[in-house]
Amino acid sequence: MEREAQEKMMTPQDTPSASGLAFAAGAPQVASPQRTPIDAAGDASDDVSDVSDVSDVSATQRAPDAQRQDAASWREVVIQSSLIWLMTRVAYLMYTYYAVVTRDESQVSRGRIANMTLPSSLFVTSWGNGAAAWYINIARQGYATPQAAPYFPLYPLLIKLVSYIVGSHALVAGMIVANLGALGAFIALGLLVAHESQRRAVAPADTSSAITRTLLAFAAFPLAFLMVAAYADGVALALIFAALLCARRAAWRWAALWAALAGLTHPIAIILVLPLLWEYGRQRGWFSQLGARSGPTMAGAPSLFAPLALVAAPLTMALYLLFVLVRFGDPLLAFAATGVAGQASGFLAPAGSYAQASALADLGLFLIFVALTLASVRRAPIAFTLFMAGLLLVCLTTGVVTGSDPAFNAARYLLAAAPIFLVVGRWMERRPWFDLLVVGGGFTLQAIFAIVFLWGGWVA
Amino acid sequence: MLETLAGWRATVRASLHDLFAPSETHPLSTHAQQLERSAPTATAPIWRALPWRAIITQATAMWLVIRLIYAAFTYFAILFVAQGGPVDPARVFTTVTPQVLMNAWKEWDGVWYVHIAAYGYTTWQPTAFYPFYPLLIHLVMLVLGPGSGVLSALIVANLSGLGACVAVAALAYNEEGDEETAWRTLRLTIAYPLAFFLAAPYTESLFLALAMATLLCARRGAWRWVAFWAFLAGLTRITAVILILPILWEYGRQQGWWLRATWYVPNHTQQALKLLGDLAQPRNLLNFGLAIIATPLAIVLYGVYVWRLFGHPLLLFNVQRDYWNHQPLPLWTSIPLALRLFLATHARSYVQSHVLMDLAPLVVCAVLTAVGARKLPLSFTLYMVGLLYLCVSTPLIDSPDPYGSAGRYLLVSVPLFLLLARWSAHRPWLETLLISAGFLLQAIFLATYLTGGVVT
Numbered sequence: 001m002e003r004e005a006q007e008k009m010m011t012p013q014d015t016p017s018a019s020g021l022a023f024a025a026g027a028p029q030v031a032s033p034q035r036t037p038i039d040a041a042g043d044a045s046d047d048v049s050d051v052s053d054v055s056d057v058s059a060t061q062r063a064p065d066a067q068r069q070d071a072a073s074w075r076e077v078v079i080q081s082s083l084i085w086l087m088t089r090v091a092y093l094m095y096t097y098y099a100v101v102t103r104d105e106s107q108v109s110r111g112r113i114a115n116m117t118l119p120s121s122l123f124v125t126s127w128g129n130g131a132a133a134w135y136i137n138i139a140r141q142g143y144a145t146p147q148a149a150p151y152f153p154l155y156p157l158l159i160k161l162v163s164y165i166v167g168s169h170a171l172v173a174g175m176i177v178a179n180l181g182a183l184g185a186f187i188a189l190g191l192l193v194a195h196e197s198q199r200r201a202v203a204p205a206d207t208s209s210a211i212t213r214t215l216l217a218f219a220a221f222p223l224a225f226l227m228v229a230a231y232a233d234g235v236a237l238a239l240i241f242a243a244l245l246c247a248r249r250a251a252w253r254w255a256a257l258w259a260a261l262a263g264l265t266h267p268i269a270i271i272l273v274l275p276l277l278w279e280y281g282r283q284r285g286w287f288s289q290l291g292a293r294s295g296p297t298m299a300g301a302p303s304l305f306a307p308l309a310l311v312a313a314p315l316t317m318a319l320y321l322l323f324v325l326v327r328f329g330d331p332l333l334a335f336a337a338t339g340v341a342g343q344a345s346g347f348l349a350p351a352g353s354y355a356q357a358s359a360l361a362d363l364g365l366f367l368i369f370v371a372l373t374l375a376s377v378r379r380a381p382i383a384f385t386l387f388m389a390g391l392l393l394v395c396l397t398t399g400v401v402t403g404s405d406p407a408f409n410a411a412r413y414l415l416a417a418a419p420i421f422l423v424v425g426r427w428m429e430r431r432p433w434f435d436l437l438v439v440g441g442g443f444t445l446q447a448i449f450a451i452v453f454l455w456g457g458w459v460a
Numbered sequence: 461m462l463e464t465l466a467g468w469r470a471t472v473r474a475s476l477h478d479l480f481a482p483s484e485t486h487p488l489s490t491h492a493q494q495l496e497r498s499a500p501t502a503t504a505p506i507w508r509a510l511p512w513r514a515i516i517t518q519a520t521a522m523w524l525v526i527r528l529i530y531a532a533f534t535y536f537a538i539l540f541v542a543q544g545g546p547v548d549p550a551r552v553f554t555t556v557t558p559q560v561l562m563n564a565w566k567e568w569d570g571v572w573y574v575h576i577a578a579y580g581y582t583t584w585q586p587t588a589f590y591p592f593y594p595l596l597i598h599l600v601m602l603v604l605g606p607g608s609g610v611l612s613a614l615i616v617a618n619l620s621g622l623g624a625c626v627a628v629a630a631l632a633y634n635e636e637g638d639e640e641t642a643w644r645t646l647r648l649t650i651a652y653p654l655a656f657f658l659a660a661p662y663t664e665s666l667f668l669a670l671a672m673a674t675l676l677c678a679r680r681g682a683w684r685w686v687a688f689w690a691f692l693a694g695l696t697r698i699t700a701v702i703l704i705l706p707i708l709w710e711y712g713r714q715q716g717w718w719l720r721a722t723w724y725v726p727n728h729t730q731q732a733l734k735l736l737g738d739l740a741q742p743r744n745l746l747n748f749g750l751a752i753i754a755t756p757l758a759i760v761l762y763g764v765y766v767w768r769l770f771g772h773p774l775l776l777f778n779v780q781r782d783y784w785n786h787q788p789l790p791l792w793t794s795i796p797l798a799l800r801l802f803l804a805t806h807a808r809s810y811v812q813s814h815v816l817m818d819l820a821p822l823v824v825c826a827v828l829t830a831v832g833a834r835k836l837p838l839s840f841t842l843y844m845v846g847l848l849y850l851c852v853s854t855p856l857i858d859s860p861d862p863y864g865s866a867g868r869y870l871l872v873s874v875p876l877f878l879l880l881a882r883w884s885a886h887r888p889w890l891e892t893l894l895i896s897a898g899f900l901l902q903a904i905f906l907a908t909y910l911t912g913g914v915v916t
Binding site: 080083084086087088090091092094095097098099101102116117118119120123208211212215216219220350351352353354355357361432433434435436437439440441443444445446447448449451452457 | 518521522524525526528529532533535536537539540541552553554555556557558561643646647650651806807808809810812813888889890891892893895896897899900901902903904905906907908913
């Protein structure tokens, strides 16, 4: 009863955000009554320790001052993440200007467009290539053809809603939704960093630096520009990161909500099942035989929303498949955009060919993330490792060769690799050269891939 | 004779000690102290014990990383961007060789430098390109063979880039006294949208290394080294003339020339004579004379060489006007001209974007120079003023982009990168803007450059 009351008191409504995302970055670490020896030693726990979350601590133990500090810290992280997001959008504005204007530079020497004004709409429509066109069509006409089935419904629905405000400019609405989704992803990732930093008792200044580095690594990911385009990635990532954060904080009601919405946004949401299951099990003490590695358990009755959170994403995806079944007669049409990985054939293409470069961009990133996942296995919380295992598995089973032009689908999904960005962000703090490699290399490669996309050469 | 040699050896040893050895006599532990010392009222050199090992290690690592990035970028840019949109199925398996990737870097001025290195100044047009960089290329070609022009040019430029990275980090550390700011300054330099010219067969990297070494030594009061680096800078680019004023100011500051107290004496004439007397001391005269005269001397020597080669004493200066269309104009003529031409460009046109590539950095740097005037040592401000003046004083009058290449020239605005590094230390959003916009724009400019577009 006591634990039930405690959990009830720690529902998200009690937190400053009222969304399950609240945390106490920089707030004094409240000692958990169930801290493990590793945590107490504060050694390898550097990253490992699945120590008690904020929600493990009774609200009654939290002084009003601490709560106010929590709220202030929460606001700081949101503001910091939002500003970083905003600055990347400003950078994309400048980038788009040059990418679009220089597209036809080959004609400059012939003097055809040297001083010709390009239509301003071109700067927006260039972001509407690839899958963006499908989302826009769905927002306008619904699921009119079976080919639209792979595009899950929440994002087009949001486009439709925003279109009521911005008028008939569905692409503009799509970009607004996508970029606001990206804002949500930045904030959720920033909060996740702060939450994990707090667990590791990192000083506030270092937490702020960790947030900046992690978000920079995230923003610099070579395919992060898809969060600018009218793609569902921004929204999906916001929901997935939020679900993961809430599960880590045992805010299961919110985890269930975000996971359910993620399942309606993108099939990649399926990767939430295992980490959420682990988190739930960890908090219930299912894995206590693993010792300190499993982390502390939580006393009291389980949250009613926890089981719901575990099945939320598959459930909503199943609902959508049911819709596809009714609409088109085959639920597997929803996965028609994916297939057996075709990168291997491209990888073995002649050295220095487009096919090889295309495969390298995809498979190279995939292998790097596999290596980073393996390197962080012993340090990262097990839930994060499971999250990455699921993500890598999804990448392995996707990615297609469309005719002679290999697509970058697999690498695109790696944008969801929040645990890796956390690890990379921490490494960047201590190694300026690594910071330059991640940020400089990421943004320059991203610019290349974005040019291909903006110039209409993208098929993902 | 032996005494003279011994004297020279002692002088060189003292100079080396001045530059490299840690000093106990000028401990500058805090930023406040540094600011105080850089104020006009302070007369001590800004001399801080430099952690050379850390600086060289970190600068080398960052230099290596950005080279790897450029290598990967070249590969992807040539294969993806050159497609110019949806891929042509017929070209999916067409291969490009490493030679093609390397030659993609040989564009614009790079062609001239490689030509000069291989054949010398065969015509008067390329005399606008100063001889030190082609000379170094030629030396490398002696090792790698006569057909290795592009490779040699890239080797020299990139090794100079390494020197530039070390010099920038050392200068920033000498000013700030903390490694974090030094690395951040270097990172911002590398992220400058046209910083890829540090890897291209241009003089940017060599000049940046020499100019920063000059400023560093001037701030540290190592005047013979100042003369050495400034002389080489003068042989590298005409832009080196911007070093003269900062050197003069720094020397005067360290001698107390600019102190009000120096001149608050009853007899100004007597004071002036006293200062002149101090300056006339052999050691002071040598230091000051060499440092001040080094750059002009290098330019004059090259001018004489060109005169002997082509028979015209002012050819070196006339070639900029007669062949490259750089017309010297007063600022009150040049700036309105540039504004008029910019306003004549069509919005969202290629020409406008090209003009902005030079005009925007110019405006931003001018604003930052004005804003940072009170935050930076005056010698740095003078350096920036000189650089800005050079960019706007010789516009291309027959081009819609009168300040063509200004964006590239401003790559050496390290004092401003230092200022931005300070500001961004506690402003993650500013760092994000500078880094993300810097690298994204750099990538698109580099892609344009590598695929034969107009980025000069």
